[in-house]
Structures are given as structure tokens and as C-alpha cells.
Amino acid sequence: xxxxxxxxxxxxxxxxxxxxxxxxxxxxxxxxxxxxxxxxxxxxxxxxxxxxxxxxxxxxxxxxxxxxxxxxxxxxxxxxxxxxxxxxxxxxxxxxxxxxxxxxxxxxxxxxxxxxxxxxxxxxxxxxxxxxxxxxxxxxxxxxxxxxxxxxxxxxxxxxxxxxxxxxxxxxxxxxxxxxxxxxxxxxxxxxxxxxxxxxxxxxxxxxxxxxxxxxxxxxxxxxxxxxxxxxxxxxxxxxxxxxxxxxxxxxxxxxxxxxxxxxxxxxxxxxxxxxxxxxxxxxxxxxxxxxxxxxxxxxxxxxxxxxxxxxxxxxxxxxxxxxxxxxxxxxxxxxxxxxxxxxxxxxxxxxxxxxxxxxxxxxxxxxxxxxxxxxxxxxxxxxxxxxxxxxxxxxxxxxxxxxxxx
Numbered sequence: 001x002x003x004x005x006x007x008x009x010x011x012x013x014x015x016x017x018x019x020x021x022x023x024x025x026x027x028x029x030x031x032x033x034x035x036x037x038x039x040x041x042x043x044x045x046x047x048x049x050x051x052x053x054x055x056x057x058x059x060x061x062x063x064x065x066x067x068x069x070x071x072x073x074x075x076x077x078x079x080x081x082x083x084x085x086x087x088x089x090x091x092x093x094x095x096x097x098x099x100x101x102x103x104x105x106x107x108x109x110x111x112x113x114x115x116x117x118x119x120x121x122x123x124x125x126x127x128x129x130x131x132x133x134x135x136x137x138x139x140x141x142x143x144x145x146x147x148x149x150x151x152x153x154x155x156x157x158x159x160x161x162x163x164x165x166x167x168x169x170x171x172x173x174x175x176x177x178x179x180x181x182x183x184x185x186x187x188x189x190x191x192x193x194x195x196x197x198x199x200x201x202x203x204x205x206x207x208x209x210x211x212x213x214x215x216x217x218x219x220x221x222x223x224x225x226x227x228x229x230x231x232x233x234x235x236x237x238x239x240x241x242x243x244x245x246x247x248x249x250x251x252x253x254x255x256x257x258x259x260x261x262x263x264x265x266x267x268x269x270x271x272x273x274x275x276x277x278x279x280x281x282x283x284x285x286x287x288x289x290x291x292x293x294x295x296x297x298x299x300x301x302x303x304x305x306x307x308x309x310x311x312x313x314x315x316x317x318x319x320x321x322x323x324x325x326x327x328x329x330x331x332x333x334x335x336x337x338x339x340x341x342x343x344x345x346x347x348x349x350x351x352x353x354x355x356x357x358x359x360x361x362x363x364x365x366x367x368x369x370x371x372x373x374x375x376x377x378x379x380x381x382x383x384x385x386x387x388x389x390x391x392x393x394x395x396x397x398x399x400x401x402x403x404x405x406x407x
Contacts, residue, residue: 001138002159003072003093004228009146009243013077014089036351038343041098046336049106054113054179054335058106059170064099066163068092073156104131105339112323113176113331121273125265125320132258134162139251146244178331205329205337212386213325213338215379216277217345219316222376225353226369227253227311231304239301249301253308260313264320273321274388280314281381287314288373292366316380325387349376 003010049057072092078085107127115123141158144150174180228250235241235249264276287310298304318325329337353372360368 001135006142014085036347037094038097038347042340042343045102046339049335053175054110055173055175057102061099061102062163062167066160068095069156069160073153105342108322112326113178120323121268121320122265124323128319129261136254139254142247143251146247209328212383213341214345215383216318218349219380221346221349223315227308231308256309257312268320277321277384283314285377295366
């Protein structure tokens with residue numbers, strides 16, 4: 001998250017200065033490049049996670065993240081080595097995008113398969129809270145780098161150190177009981193028995209389950225982009241904010257995002273997490289319908305901050321219901337399915353949102369937001385309702401994977 005939140009500063013250091021339209025496209029490319037190859041990384045780490053183990057995946061991806069941070073902390077700027085700087089930074093961003101695939105999804109699957117219901121839901125939800133703490137820390141470092149003379153390169157060295165410590169800590173993890181027991185059964189079985197076990201643990205997944213999962217996962221990229229990137233552009237273009245002021249503003253928004261996640265985790269200790277997601281839709285949809293008019297009549301940065309806080313508090317994220325739909329994917333394909341859907345949703349939605357909004361808002365102003373936000377909200381709601389039907393119809397998953405009706 002260091003580069004994402006310091007992009008307003010780092011893009012000027014690593015990319016050539018051009019006209020505003022080209023600069024917007026370059027900025028969109030720098031933002032999206034980390035997501036475009038994520039599906040490739042998802043297939044790679046999905047295979048590792050399903051065949052070698054969940055533990056190995058989270059260790060490997062954390063090491064890759066540490067290495068990319070070290071390189072970005074050392075690479076010269078565009079003024080020093082020219083276009084090579086842009087290519088090196090882009091490659092590092094791609095590596096970060098690939099490694100992040102196995103990291104957060106791997107951690108969520110690890111806890112899903114380790115912790116029993118209903119404690120599983122708030123425990124897995126805390127991973128999102130931890131990721132938000134990381135984002136908040138990145139914004140804090142970015143704010144220091146842009147307002148207090150703090151060297152931005154030190155920020156990436158700090159990120160690399162955190163990743164190294166995480167890699168060492170994760171070597172002490174034990175493999176998940178479900179995955180470990182399955183591997184033991186395969187090892188101690190005859191060839192015919194092994195084939196039968198593999199067939200049972202590789203039940204086909206319904207296309208509706210895949211689509212519902214994808215639509216739910218597609219909600220957060222749009223929420224994130226609008227809250228931090230689109231609103232950041234409004235602050236720069238309409239209110240004359242400097243990159244430093246945008247980062248400081250986003251720091252306050254990220255703090256409220258963490259508060260929102262913590263509240264959701266607390267509520268899901270008392271109620272089913274899918275009900276929380278459904279309630280978010282009921283709040284967000286009327287607000288989005290009024291959003292173009294609200295943005296058109298903004299009178300101050302404080303009023304825009306209020307809009308950002310509402311959007312991020314009720315962002316269409318899958319947390320804290322992540323563990324709900326993970327269990328509807330069979331163990332021997334769970335990692336591959338879920339990480340690929342996660343990667344595909346980010347790659348498609350961030351790319352569509354980044355580039356399409358440039359065109360839509362140029363032609364239609366803030367009303368162009370409707371053409372992205374409303375379809376995403378409707379798809380998110382359908383996905384939530386689909387999993388509610390599975391959950392509340394008396395069906396349940398067993399250690400082999402999804403129930404037959406869901407599979």
C-alpha cells in the first residue's frame with residue numbers, strides 16, 4: 001500500500017512529465033499494472049497452495065514482497081536514469097501484485113480451515129482489519145515523507161523489514177488440519193482409494209457460486225478507487241490540494257475505514273455476516289443515486305471528506321463474510337478457485353474503473369459514476385442473496401468441500 005498511497009508523489013519521480021490527459025493515463029497504468037497480472041499469480045500460487053500447502057504459499061509471497069520493497073527503496077529516479085526507472089518500478093509493482101495474491105487469501109483460507117464456526121467469521125474478518133492497519137501505517141509514513149521531510153525510501157525499507165519479519169514468523173505456522181488430514185489420507189491409501197478420495201475432494205463448483213463470489217469481490221475495488229483515487233483527484237483539481245494534503249486527508253479516511261471494519265467484526269459476533277453485507281447495500285444504493293448531485297454541490301474539502309467517510313464505512317467489501325463462501329469450494333481446489341476469483345475481480349474492476357471513469361466523467365461529469373457504481377452494487381447484492389440462500393436453506397459444508405446442491 002506504500003506505493004498506492006504515495007502515487008501522487010512517486011509517479012512524478014519515476015514517470016516522465018506530460019500533459020494532464022497523458023499524465024492521468026500514466027497514473028492509471030501505474031495503479032493498474034499491479035492488478036493486471038494478478039490472475040497469473042493466482043494460478044501459480046493457487047497450485048502451490050492446493051498441492052504443497054497453505055503455509056508454504058504465505059511464506060513465499062511475503063519473501064517476494066520484501067524483495068520488491070528493497071528494490072523500490074534503491075532504484076534511481078526518472079531524472080537520473082530515464083525511462084528505465086519507470087520500467088523497474090512497474091516490474092516491482094507487478095511482483096507485489098503477484099505476491100499479494102497468495103498472501104491475504106492464503107491467510108484467510110488458513111484461518112477458515114483452522115477455526116470452527118461461528119468464531120471463524122470474526123477471526124477471518126480481523127485479517128481485513130490487519131490489512132487496513134497496514135494501509136493506515138503506509139499512509140502515516142507517506143504523510144511523514146511528504147510533510148516532514150521524511151525520506152520516502154526509508155518507508156520502503158520499513159516495509160521490507162515488516163515483510164521479512166512476517167516471513168520468519170510464518171515459518172512457525174502449522175499446516176491447516178483439513179489440508180494435513182487430507183494429505184495423510186492420500187499418502188496412506190492405495191492407488192484406487194487415492195483416486196476416489198481425490199475425486200471426492202475435487203467436486204465441481206457451480207458456475208453460480210463462482211459468479212456470486214466474483215460479484216461480491218468486485219465491490220471493494222470500486223469502493224476503494226472512488227474513495228481514495230477519484231476523490232483525491234477532486235481535492236487536487238477542485239480545491240487545489242497538494243499531493244501532501246491529499247495523503248494527509250486519506251490518512252483520516254483510512255482511520256475511519258479501520259473503525260468500520262472493527263465495528264463489522266464486532267457485529268458479526270452477534271449476527272450472521274451476510275446480513276451485514278445486505279444492510280450495507282440498503283444504505284449505499286440510495287446514497288450512490290444522490291452522489292453526482294452531492295459532488296456537484298460540494299462547497300469545501302470537509303464536505304468531500306464526509307462523502308469519503310460514508311463511502312468507506314459502508315464500502316462493498318466481502319469482510320466479514322469471507323469465510324462463508326470459502327467453505328463452498330472443495331479443499332483440493334479451494335485455494336485456486338478463491339485466489340483466482342479474487343485476482344480476476346481486482347484486475348477487471350480496477351482496470352475498468354481507472355480507465356473508463358476518465359472517459360465517462362469527461363463526457364458526463366459525476367453522473368458517469370452511475371454507469372459503474374450501480375451495476376456493481378446490483379451484482380454485489382445478487383451475490384449476497386445467493387449465499388444467503390445456501391446458508392439459510394439448511395445446507396452445510398463438510399470436510400470434503402461444498403454440499404452437492406451447492407457444488
